[in-house]
Amino acid sequence: MVRFFNTLGAPLLSFVQYLGEIVLLAADTFRSIFTHKLRWKLFLNQVVEVGLLSQLVVIITGAFTGAVFSAQTFFQFNKLGMGSAVGAVVSVSLCRELAPVLTALMVAGRVGAAMSAEIGTMKVTEQIDALRALAVYPVDYLVVPRALAMMVSMPLLVAECIAVGIAAGYLVAIFMLDINGTYYMANMVKWTRSRDIIMGLSKAFCFGILIVFISCQKGLTTHEGAVGVGRATTEAVVNSSLAVLICNFFLTMMFNIIYPAGYQ
């Protein structure tokens, strides 16, 4: 019995400790944001790294998701004579779910991995100890600029993904599926509300926070040299992706309380 509880308890305790470390890192970062001077150069570098250099990935993701979703929706809706409703379905789906989740997964893979690997390498080569020895708090120097850049960039990336997805869906609908463009646009504008956009951008903000703290925590706790950096990077991407998917469900349910389904 004791062995059973030990077997069950050890991973559970370790998981709780892991969550605690992420929460403490987040608390430390937010405290630093409000009480210490921001290093603008580092922040802008990170905006370029997180936001600007993720453009291509996000545009391709948005475009092909919008295109394929438009086609699939048309194939089903057309049987019911509702082909012109495709625009509304594509737009609402992209705003509420597809764009935030897919963008977050792509950013976790591209930016989260890079953050974890960079900070992890700094950890195992004593560069983080060097920062501390030079009286620079690593959270101020490494985590704050990344966290702020992520909070700014993620909603913009998701907005871009939504726009590109809708545009791609429109082009597919008009030129490949022969849907009437006027009906497509009219239905889309009628059924897409500001709350859908608010939901998507709020989710993007939350996912950005999840990715940055999970990745930075993995980097800051890296050990065991090159193997450790590899492991930290993989775990950062996997954990960020899982956190995004799990959190997405709860955010959806929470937004359903704020904006109940069927509410116009």
Next chain:
Amino acid sequence: MIEAPPSPKISTEPQLGSDDSSPMIALRSLRKTIEQQKILRGVDLEISSGETLAIIGRSGAGKSVLLKHMVGLMEPDAGEIWVQGQNIIGLNERQLGAIRKKVGILFQGGALFDSMTVEGNIAFPLREAGERDPKVLRSKVSEMLEVMEMEGQEDKMPESLSGGMKKRVGLARAIIRRPLCVLYDEPTAGLDPVVADSINRLIRRLQKRFGMTSVVVTHDMKSAFDVADRIAYLHEGRIYFNGTANQLQQSTDPFIQDFLLGRSDGRGD
């Protein structure tokens, strides 16, 4: 568990450079266990202002761990660490910042920031302290590079530097804000004898020019004899010997003799 026998040469005399004021660094009954391994088992050590102390010991004896405790990079399980009369145990990272401005450290591999040039690395502490004027930064970096005998290397990236050059740049970065004390973690490890000698000369020159207190962790006996006013031998997690280079060489203690002569089959094993 083997308890270290009482040191035959533990100095009870006032240490070099000591006066009525508090020592630069004082360690009291310092204990540290890492992954069930007792690394430090009650280290007592004082470093007076202006002196150069070499801490010697076998690989894995805990010399680097001890050094990192002196600047608060590691926290002991028990014991006290006093820096200029202030106990640093229990201080948080931000409070330790003030202490770390007084104590610079040269890491074993240099620990240079690999995203910055040599100039960026050396100027880093000044930039963090608020200095923004590029002319001032450039002139101070040039001055440090001259001290390190590395003129004209400002724009190189760390990856293109040799091991000895990385250590020099790391040292320049550590002392550019003129700390009161510099800690050297294996400054000559992995260097050829000529470059190692140049690093030893550099340590002596810095002490003479800036009057800095120095703590050199090494297992290179030549380096220890070259630079140190006093040598402490760390053995089995305790300071086993604490005295001058002459006292160390004259010691008949088997552990010390084994270490000095590089014997692996002596009675100390």
